[in-house]
Amino acid sequence: MRTIIRPVGAIAIAVAISVVAPLSTQAEEAASQIPNLEQRLMALEDRLAASEATVASQKKVISAANLDSALARDEGNVSFWNGVVMGGHVAASYSYNWNNPSAGSVSQPLNTFNRSHQEFQLDAAKLEIGRPTDGPGTAGFQFDILYGQNADILRGISPSLSFPTAPTNVPALQGDDEASFFLQQAYVAYNFNGVELKLGRWETLLGYEMLDTNDNPNISHGLLFTWAIPFYHTGLLASGNISENLSWSAGIANGTNNSTENNDQKAAVAQIAYKSGNFGTSLSGYYGFDNQTGQGAPPVSSSDSNYVLDLVTTLQVTDALGFWVNVDYGEGEDLDPISGDDAAWWGYSAGAKFDISDSTYFAVRYEYFTDDDNVRGIGTSPGLGLMAAADDFEATSITGTLGHQLTDRLLVRAEVRYDEADDDSVPTGGAIFPDDSAAGFEDDEVFAIVEAVFSLD
Numbered sequence: 001m002r003t004i005i006r007p008v009g010a011i012a013i014a015v016a017i018s019v020v021a022p023l024s025t026q027a028e029e030a031a032s033q034i035p036n037l038e039q040r041l042m043a044l045e046d047r048l049a050a051s052e053a054t055v056a057s058q059k060k061v062i063s064a065a066n067l068d069s070a071l072a073r074d075e076g077n078v079s080f081w082n083g084v085v086m087g088g089h090v091a092a093s094y095s096y097n098w099n100n101p102s103a104g105s106v107s108q109p110l111n112t113f114n115r116s117h118q119e120f121q122l123d124a125a126k127l128e129i130g131r132p133t134d135g136p137g138t139a140g141f142q143f144d145i146l147y148g149q150n151a152d153i154l155r156g157i158s159p160s161l162s163f164p165t166a167p168t169n170v171p172a173l174q175g176d177d178e179a180s181f182f183l184q185q186a187y188v189a190y191n192f193n194g195v196e197l198k199l200g201r202w203e204t205l206l207g208y209e210m211l212d213t214n215d216n217p218n219i220s221h222g223l224l225f226t227w228a229i230p231f232y233h234t235g236l237l238a239s240g241n242i243s244e245n246l247s248w249s250a251g252i253a254n255g256t257n258n259s260t261e262n263n264d265q266k267a268a269v270a271q272i273a274y275k276s277g278n279f280g281t282s283l284s285g286y287y288g289f290d291n292q293t294g295q296g297a298p299p300v301s302s303s304d305s306n307y308v309l310d311l312v313t314t315l316q317v318t319d320a321l322g323f324w325v326n327v328d329y330g331e332g333e334d335l336d337p338i339s340g341d342d343a344a345w346w347g348y349s350a351g352a353k354f355d356i357s358d359s360t361y362f363a364v365r366y367e368y369f370t371d372d373d374n375v376r377g378i379g380t381s382p383g384l385g386l387m388a389a390a391d392d393f394e395a396t397s398i399t400g401t402l403g404h405q406l407t408d409r410l411l412v413r414a415e416v417r418y419d420e421a422d423d424d425s426v427p428t429g430g431a432i433f434p435d436d437s438a439a440g441f442e443d444d445e446v447f448a449i450v451e452a453v454f455s456l457d
Contacts, residue, residue, distance in 0.1 A: 083131050086127075086456070094120050113149075115153070140189040223349070234260075245276045267290065310326070344372050344373075399417040419445050431443050
């Protein structure tokens with residue numbers, strides 16, 4: 001046994017020496033590095049102290065220059081602009097009337113815009129800046145400025161921007177001044193417990209068509225838009241949801257198409273709307289005291305009221321095919337310019353839009369409008385500038401529009417429209433559409449429009 005144990009013990013001792021000896025050497029080397037590490041640590045501490053001194057000095061400079069509040073404002077500005085939505089459009093067109101009216105006459109008198117013959121037009125250059133409210137307790141605003149010939153026409157329609165006795169809806173201008181500006185919308189908004197409040201100028205709730213042509217299937221605006229309803233109001237508007245499908249709006253305003261009140265009364269506007277899937281309908285109403293009897297005529301007493309009821313129904317049958325119907329009825333107290341009795345106007349329009357492809361569509365619109373006592377000015381002679389005291393004025397219109405989305409932002413469209421009017425009491429012998437003779441007028445007209453619209457949205 002002794003001869004076996006002794007060799008094993010010797011081997012163990014040799015192994016231990018071979019392990020411990022290197023460890024001892026490494027320990028000695030590590031100990032020799034400690035002074036170097038201490039020197040590096042001290043150098044780092046010196047650098048840190050110098051950096052802290054620099055930061056403290058810079059803070060004093062910023063505070064002395066009041067830059068800290070400026071930086072805070074910059075952060076607030078960045079947060080503000082993050083929520084701002086910008087958009088708008090630029091629209092230009094060319095119109096041609098087959099009646100070939102003489103220069104200076106008002107062509108296409110039954111629609112609001114595109115009223116010139118054989119003319120290139122800068123219709124609109126619109127800039128939109130807004131910030132929508134985002135839940136209860138949040139604020140927002142909207143600012144829409146319009147430039148061009150459409151702006152000039154809208155300024156002429158407004159009694160507070162043109163002259164006090166201007167008729168409510170008569171498009172008195174062709175848009176000769178393309179340098180005109182018009183404030184289309186401008187309001188501040190606040191969401192109060194789910195009810196949005198808008199104070200300022202806002203577009204009317206009535207009608208299927210919108211003021212901006214690129215929001216409509218057709219280029220030209222129809223009879224109902226031009227003659228039956230207001231365009232915009234200045235006042236306070238509240239809106240909210242009753243349920244997932246049912247919404248409401250109600251407001252008080254200065255009147256129709258005016259920034260400042262032209263009498264001592266106020267107007268009311270309201271809407272109830274239902275939307276479910278591909279079907280939607282809305283009933284809107286306007287009630288005010290801004291009756292007027294026609295171009296150049298003084299306003300009726302502000303104690304005389306008028307109202308307009310507006311029904312719009314839309315149905316998207318398939319992804320490619322949709323229909324819409326719009327019905328309007330209006331009545332004015334003591335508004336008949338001859339008898340002094342109440343006067344009424346009403347009409348309807350129906351249209352369809354069919355998507356031929358992802359980028360091309362065709363839209364058609366048919367309209368009928370009657371003005372029993374010609375109180376809306378539709379029988380105004382475009383050549384003589386006279387208001388026709390006529391009964392049972394009637395007009396019909398049919399429009400076809402082909403649109404093609406050339407790029408994501410550029411829409412090009414071509415349109416042909418036929419208008420016909422029946423009024424035997426108009427001073428020009430029962431006709432309101434001018435022809436190529438300075439004193440000649442026709443019962444109907446055909447005109448075409450080509451348009452290009454670039455969208456900034």
